[in-house]
Amino acid sequence: MKLADNKATLSFSNGSPSVEMPIYQGSIGPDVIDIRKLYAQTGMFTYDPGFLSTASCQSAITYIDGDKGELLYRGYPIEQLATQADYLDTCFLLLNGELPNEQERGDFHKLVINHTMVNEQMQFFLRGFRRDAHPMAVLTGLVGALSAFYHDSTDINNPEHRRIAAIRLIAKMPTLVAMAYKYGIGQPYMYPRNDLSYAGNFLRMMFGTPCEDYKVNPVLERALDRIFILHADHEQNASTSTVRLCGSSGTNPFAAIAAGVACLWGPSHGGANEACLNMLEEIQASGGVAKVGEFMNQVKDKNSGVKLMGFGHRVYKNYDPRAKLMQETCNEVLQELGLENDPLFKLAKELEKIALEDDYFVQRKLYPNVDFYSGIVQRAIGIPVSLFTGIFALARTVGWIAQLNEMLADPEYKIGRPRQLFTGSPRRDVPAGFKR
Numbered sequence: 001m002k003l004a005d006n007k008a009t010l011s012f013s014n015g016s017p018s019v020e021m022p023i024y025q026g027s028i029g030p031d032v033i034d035i036r037k038l039y040a041q042t043g044m045f046t047y048d049p050g051f052l053s054t055a056s057c058q059s060a061i062t063y064i065d066g067d068k069g070e071l072l073y074r075g076y077p078i079e080q081l082a083t084q085a086d087y088l089d090t091c092f093l094l095l096n097g098e099l100p101n102e103q104e105r106g107d108f109h110k111l112v113i114n115h116t117m118v119n120e121q122m123q124f125f126l127r128g129f130r131r132d133a134h135p136m137a138v139l140t141g142l143v144g145a146l147s148a149f150y151h152d153s154t155d156i157n158n159p160e161h162r163r164i165a166a167i168r169l170i171a172k173m174p175t176l177v178a179m180a181y182k183y184g185i186g187q188p189y190m191y192p193r194n195d196l197s198y199a200g201n202f203l204r205m206m207f208g209t210p211c212e213d214y215k216v217n218p219v220l221e222r223a224l225d226r227i228f229i230l231h232a233d234h235e236q237n238a239s240t241s242t243v244r245l246c247g248s249s250g251t252n253p254f255a256a257i258a259a260g261v262a263c264l265w266g267p268s269h270g271g272a273n274e275a276c277l278n279m280l281e282e283i284q285a286s287g288g289v290a291k292v293g294e295f296m297n298q299v300k301d302k303n304s305g306v307k308l309m310g311f312g313h314r315v316y317k318n319y320d321p322r323a324k325l326m327q328e329t330c331n332e333v334l335q336e337l338g339l340e341n342d343p344l345f346k347l348a349k350e351l352e353k354i355a356l357e358d359d360y361f362v363q364r365k366l367y368p369n370v371d372f373y374s375g376i377v378q379r380a381i382g383i384p385v386s387l388f389t390g391i392f393a394l395a396r397t398v399g400w401i402a403q404l405n406e407m408l409a410d411p412e413y414k415i416g417r418p419r420q421l422f423t424g425s426p427r428r429d430v431p432a433g434f435k436r
Helices: 038-042 078-084 087-096 102-113 121-126 135-149 159-185 198-207 218-230 238-247 253-264 272-285 288-300 321-336 343-357 359-363 370-381 385-409
Strands: 002-010 019-025 062-065 070-073
Touching: 019 038, 070 078, 070 087, 070 321, 078 087, 078 218, 078 321, 087 102, 087 198, 087 218, 087 385, 102 159, 102 198, 121 135, 121 159, 135 159, 135 253, 135 385, 159 198, 159 253, 159 385, 198 218, 218 321, 218 370, 218 385, 238 253, 238 385, 253 385, 272 288, 272 343, 272 370, 272 385, 288 343, 321 370, 343 359, 343 370, 370 385
Parallel strands: none
Antiparallel strands: 002 019, 062 070
């Protein structure tokens, strides 16, 4: 970051001396006011619930311009990466800062694919869960347990350990997600195959059985790979901030990523596409397409309590660039599988049409977001709704580990310690007559 020529001055109406604070400039995006010495100089903290106006770190990985609807990975527009690169190329970029050359690409793909197997003991660890446990509950446990199986790469102060842990997490996450799914439905686990792509391998581990050979559908393979790319990183969101905060204590990478998985589980974050599909199924059960107009009127009524899931985004005040890409993939998948006339998908298309044309939604910029389309695609592929957030966690793992490694390599990093505005009782004494 670069020190700006001007400074910020904080003045007080009670006559206290004003305070000057430095301003830093990033390569793009808003400048930041450095308030690190504010408490020492004034005895006051800033108050910013949800950290909506606070930069908690400096990062060179991902940049979002919500007003323009722009998402950049290491400077590259998401639209270009989604059409010209695959997920493992994107992983290499996020981890290393540059796209791989031909030799690096081959070596990195081979390295990840050759480490997709997990320790056989993980199968026995799975047996401790109920068969009907939510996949995210299982996945949180499995990822945290990796540190017990791969404790030879948990020294966060060792750059080589961090590199090894990154490869292991990226490689083994699809295997763990597929194992959680197979365990839940009582089917045997499918071991990964080194001759398949990252996405193709995952499809086989999910839907293949020992009874017959599984042939990977290239359209579904590309669709899944695109889902992974679009969800690989998204700046300082809730789960990424959780990974950074957890990692700032010095814990091992597997534990920090498990914390990210747990945070992602929430319906306001990674569970959004699951909530979106549940909404569609509820509308379908109440009458389907014929009830869409009535449902949308309820959404417009603030007193109804009805929410439109899968539309709008906290960051994007324009069309989510990922949604446009996912919309293309959605149409390709539905056509490939002959599902254009499936009642639930026809319902989704009707919702999309209204949201893009109705002034109420257009004025509020409530465009369909990436969760809306990715949920439809995953359901079409055959992925159960309860596993949607697990797919998100799989894709986001590279972003989490890239952000964690960036923080650990930053000489300015400290253990996270947010402040508070205390509103409870001031100091008081226990009444003299109070006894145990």
